[in-house]
Amino acid sequence: MVETLAGCMFEDIQYADIQVEAAVGRGTFGVVFKAVWKGKDVAIKTIESDNERNAFLVELRQLSRVNHSNIVKLYGFCDNPVSI
Template sequence: RSSAAMVETPAGCVFEDIQHEDIQVEAAVGRGTFGVVFKAVWKGKDVAIKTIESDNERNAFLVELRQLSRVNHPNIVKLYGSCDNPVCLVMEYAECGSLYNRKSCFV
């Protein structure tokens, strides 16, 4: 069963079931809530791929998938979709890294 099918996405959400072979993974750029984050290219644009490392992290993955699929705002990283095998989120790539790592710039 696809990860997109595991959650109900609200009407009007643009969310794709992405094939992992359509993604060109470039390099690991950090760690997220539930796994490693990679910079990659999908459909000609830079994206971030968030992976899970164990079945224990699946719940955190599903929560993030559900939350990001419900929002569309220029100040929130866009979720493009998810992959089934391996399980991962395909998201907008934030060139400057996470806000957590950049917080000292805003103080």
């Protein structure tokens, strides 16, 4: 479960609403998948263990505060499985 982060604007997305297509990469804090959500091509990043939860929350907080054409747009998060 992801706790509410003060001052952060993003949507609570139901994982069932996402059509996951394929894994495209693996990083330090999880796996990235290509997916479709509300008719848009999106990237979904999932964490693989509870040890990655704090890094996930930091990334969620940082992405929720920026809006720039050179930075990936955060649409929201899922809490089961934990994903952005």
